[in-house]
Amino acid sequence: SRFAYVRDFELPDRLLPGTFILLRIDGHAFKQFTDAHRFAKPNDPRGLELMDHAAISLMREFPDIILGFGQSDEYSFLFRKSAALYNRRQSKITSILSTFFTASYVMHWKTYFPDTPLRYVPSFDARVVLYPGIREVRDYFSWRQTDTHVNNLYNTAFWALIHQGGQSKKDAHESLRVRFAWPLL
Amino acid sequence: SRFAYVRDFELPDRLLPGTFILLRIDGHAFKQFTDAHRFAKPNDPRGLELMDHAAISLMREFPDIILGFGQSDEYSFLFRKSAALYNRRQSKITSILSTFFTASYVMHWKTYFPDTPLRYVPSFDARVVLYPGIREVRDYFSWRQTDTHVNNLYNTAFWALIHQGGQSKKDAHESLRVRFAWPLL
Amino acid sequence: SRFAYVRDFELPDRLLPGTFILLRIDGHAFKQFTDAHRFAKPNDPRGLELMDHAAISLMREFPDIILGFGQSDEYSFLFRKSAALYNRRQSKITSILSTFFTASYVMHWKTYFPDTPLRYVPSFDARVVLYPGIREVRDYFSWRQTDTHVNNLYNTAFWALIHQGGQSKKDAHESLRVRFAWPLL
Amino acid sequence: SRFAYVRDFELPDRLLPGTFILLRIDGHAFKQFTDAHRFAKPNDPRGLELMDHAAISLMREFPDIILGFGQSDEYSFLFRKSAALYNRRQSKITSILSTFFTASYVMHWKTYFPDTPLRYVPSFDARVVLYPGIREVRDYFSWRQTDTHVNNLYNTAFWALIHQGGQSKKDAHESLRVRFAWPLL
Ligand SMILES: Nc1nc2c(ncn2[C@H]2C[C@H](O)[C@@H](COP(=O)(O)OP(=O)(O)OP(=O)(O)O)O2)c(=O)[nH]1
Ligand SMILES: Nc1nc2c(ncn2[C@H]2C[C@H](O)[C@@H](COP(=O)(O)OP(=O)(O)OP(=O)(O)O)O2)c(=O)[nH]1
Ligand SMILES: Nc1nc2c(ncn2[C@H]2C[C@H](O)[C@@H](COP(=O)(O)OP(=O)(O)OP(=O)(O)O)O2)c(=O)[nH]1
Ligand SMILES: Nc1nc2c(ncn2[C@H]2C[C@H](O)[C@@H](COP(=O)(O)OP(=O)(O)OP(=O)(O)O)O2)c(=O)[nH]1
Ligand SMILES: O=P(O)(O)OP(=O)(O)OP(=O)(O)O
Ligand SMILES: O=P(O)(O)OP(=O)(O)OP(=O)(O)O
Ligand SMILES: O=P(O)(O)OP(=O)(O)OP(=O)(O)O
Ligand SMILES: O=P(O)(O)OP(=O)(O)OP(=O)(O)O
Ligand SMILES: [Mg+2]
Ligand SMILES: [Mg+2]
Ligand SMILES: [Mg+2]
Ligand SMILES: [Mg+2]
Ligand SMILES: [Mg+2]
Ligand SMILES: [Mg+2]
Ligand SMILES: [Mg+2]
Ligand SMILES: [Mg+2]
Ligand SMILES: [Mg+2]
Ligand SMILES: [Mg+2]
Ligand SMILES: [Mg+2]
Ligand SMILES: [Mg+2]
Known part of the structure; x- marks a missing residue:
């Protein structure tokens, strides 16, 4: 048409x-x-x-x-x-x-x-x-894996401080500030 | 990282x-x-x-x-x-x-x-x-509308020839061959 | 091959x-x-x-x-x-x-x-x-025209201050600082 | 502006x-x-x-x-x-x-x-x-090299048939038809 x-x-x-x-x-x-x-x-x-x-x-x-x-x-x-x-x-x-x-x-x-x-x-x-190439592919998954590790470590600790440690959200953030995951950076 | x-x-x-x-x-x-x-x-x-x-x-x-x-x-x-x-x-x-x-x-x-x-x-x-521009946009919808019309006309006629006319699929295709939609082309 | x-x-x-x-x-x-x-x-x-x-x-x-x-x-x-x-x-x-x-x-x-x-x-x-569209085309050329005007006005004044006014480059830049082209912005 | x-x-x-x-x-x-x-x-x-x-x-x-x-x-x-x-x-x-x-x-x-x-x-x-990757790069240059070889072989023979063999362009094309470069394909 x-x-x-x-x-x-x-x-x-x-x-x-x-x-x-x-x-x-x-x-x-x-x-x-x-x-x-x-x-x-x-x-x-x-x-x-x-x-x-x-x-x-x-x-x-x-x-x-x-x-x-x-x-x-x-x-x-x-x-x-x-x-x-x-x-x-x-x-x-x-x-x-x-x-x-x-x-x-x-x-x-x-x-x-x-x-x-x-x-x-x-x-x-x-x-x-x-x-x-495969090097970039491997590093891609390392990137996602590092992100997972950092987030999970932080989040698990964060919610444990709240649910099990009785902290407020603000206090839990403060407790964790600048203290995690150095070897990963 | x-x-x-x-x-x-x-x-x-x-x-x-x-x-x-x-x-x-x-x-x-x-x-x-x-x-x-x-x-x-x-x-x-x-x-x-x-x-x-x-x-x-x-x-x-x-x-x-x-x-x-x-x-x-x-x-x-x-x-x-x-x-x-x-x-x-x-x-x-x-x-x-x-x-x-x-x-x-x-x-x-x-x-x-x-x-x-x-x-x-x-x-x-x-x-x-x-x-x-709007001319192309209008023609885009005309294109889809024409397609709708052609397909529906054909399909409706095709299935009517089968369900109401008792034709086989082969015969229905044959009946409709080259006979439709000239004004739209 | x-x-x-x-x-x-x-x-x-x-x-x-x-x-x-x-x-x-x-x-x-x-x-x-x-x-x-x-x-x-x-x-x-x-x-x-x-x-x-x-x-x-x-x-x-x-x-x-x-x-x-x-x-x-x-x-x-x-x-x-x-x-x-x-x-x-x-x-x-x-x-x-x-x-x-x-x-x-x-x-x-x-x-x-x-x-x-x-x-x-x-x-x-x-x-x-x-x-x-033509509006963007016209504005494209206005953009280049404005640039021309600004640059030429500035550069012509700048070099005139030097060649005819006897200023140094530094002084000429200073003389022209923040003083030009307001209506164009 | x-x-x-x-x-x-x-x-x-x-x-x-x-x-x-x-x-x-x-x-x-x-x-x-x-x-x-x-x-x-x-x-x-x-x-x-x-x-x-x-x-x-x-x-x-x-x-x-x-x-x-x-x-x-x-x-x-x-x-x-x-x-x-x-x-x-x-x-x-x-x-x-x-x-x-x-x-x-x-x-x-x-x-x-x-x-x-x-x-x-x-x-x-x-x-x-x-x-x-380097395999594709090598094959790229092989592709250009093959093209060079085919064209030069053909063209050199073609113009030699004309300049040295006294053939017409038509005859030279005919002499060379389907006869060259099989191993390269
Ligand atoms: N409570 C809870 N939240 C989760 C879980 N898995 C993912 N989330 C939440 C945590 C994050 O706020 C969010 C994922 O982060 P994203 O960076 O993807 O952000 P979000 O999806 O909000 O925005 P986006 O559209 O992706 O930019 O999903 C889960 O298992 N439990
Ligand atoms: N019976 C029946 N079939 C329909 C209806 N609507 C759509 N279809 C079928 C008819 C066509 O075979 C198909 C749409 O045609 P397409 O060109 O989109 O092909 P299809 O989705 O099979 O493949 P595609 O992945 O889009 O290339 O869906 C409906 O209402 N009833
Ligand atoms: N003396 C003199 N310089 C001119 C004339 N026309 C252009 N230029 C110089 C002034 C600018 O430094 C330069 C044009 O500026 P651009 O922004 O295009 O910078 P340039 O070409 O140096 O770097 P680019 O590769 O374009 O990023 O050319 C001229 O008629 N006389
Ligand atoms: N006589 C002569 N012709 C040459 C020489 N080197 C290249 N040519 C000619 C032969 C070909 O007709 C032409 C190169 O072929 P192309 O496929 O690049 O075609 P052309 O440049 O005509 O068109 P294009 O714009 O690349 O599509 O240049 C040379 O050394 N001597
Ligand atoms: O999704 P993007 O690209 O807008 O950016 P992002 O959400 O900051 O990044 P990602 O989705 O990769 O976490
Ligand atoms: O979906 P495409 O682009 O592969 O091509 P098509 O299915 O022939 O066309 P359309 O989806 O527009 O009907
Ligand atoms: O040439 P670009 O895109 O790197 O950027 P620019 O030189 O700052 O801009 P322009 O060439 O349009 O003056
Ligand atoms: O230049 P292209 O892409 O239009 O195509 P071509 O001239 O047939 O190919 P090439 O320039 O690579 O010989
Ligand atoms: Mg995102
Ligand atoms: Mg998300
Ligand atoms: Mg996410
Ligand atoms: Mg499709
Ligand atoms: Mg479909
Ligand atoms: Mg469809
Ligand atoms: Mg530039
Ligand atoms: Mg330049
Ligand atoms: Mg320039
Ligand atoms: Mg080409
Ligand atoms: Mg060429
Ligand atoms: Mg060429």
């Missing part, structure tokens, strides 16, 4: 071949979402297991994924270097995989939160990052 | 300012999905209303969207030219909005399909297209 | 249709170049006319250019919205036009600087910017 | 870190240019040496280049993986280096073609390609 020219505005977005595709999915505004659904602090096993469930479905569906790593409200997925899914089109990969993950998360919500109905619609942001 | 350099591989993806952002979401492999869930042919009102429901939630959540148009397994959303959500970052917009739409679709599935449990995880592809 | 796969790493770079292409070429490190070739300060008519000469050749060669504007060591070229040269491939446009401009600049150097041989190889940076 | 917003339309174009940048420069419409300046066929040593001269100046100016390879009207330049020139901005690299090469080519034209004035303005296209 004479309107078909509007397709010319869709520009190609194929990702550079020969690189590792890394997809990171992260809960959008999950500070609010975890509060609204009364997640245990700092880590709610139900939430973490639901994330794992969604990640496992995704990895079963897309065998080009060779590694997954999750923490908090995020999950990272590494693709084999030769991955050619959707002809490596960035928008296709980002959207189809993140919506699959999200659909799985919502479908299985009530398995993990049988007593907590979803109060509103969750969403996730997703991005693709390209890494040329 | 010494691993933080891996963030340098995340390249900026801000969309050109001063253009209309158009987001099109389309069911991934919905030929199979609608078969597996026994959607009525060619249009299942339950499916269409569920799509509308998800679209309405999305437009309520993101007031920068000023127009939505849906048909079949797809929905198009037009943003005001001045939209600045997520600093116009392409991946953020594509992923957050498509996962929101998907989550809403799955959350409300059982309202529209009370007797048909979800048999597997649905997903959607999404893409952003930029249009510089 | 079995090596031809390396072409797959050349990704398409077509510019969004329906937008105005603006090409800005700017002398690379021309502070040093104009010093080394003893350009008159602040404006050397020979240098400006050589830039004009190169710009005119370029506009004769590429009729898609509808407007050119130059000042100092830079030139801006506006293309008609429908320009389709090199299928709007960004690298082709940027490189072919900037090397053409540069070749013309060097070829005609001795016409404008008969007594000053080129002491080393000059170069230019070039970039393409897309503007969706 | 109130026009400065037009800079927001300049989008960042930093190249992916950790990859090899390959810059290929190729004479624009050099079929015509070499004819117009009566280059010897198939290889004019003056032309090749002028290309080499320009390439050598470029490599002296930009020490991030670690390998150069030229043939016919083209030259390829490989950058070290860690190259950070111009913050890896694609347009800066493409334009500054290709205009430098061109300026050198024009400046030294009369050294190599003392009896042939430049009849019109030459230009070059240039493009950047990213290669993630």
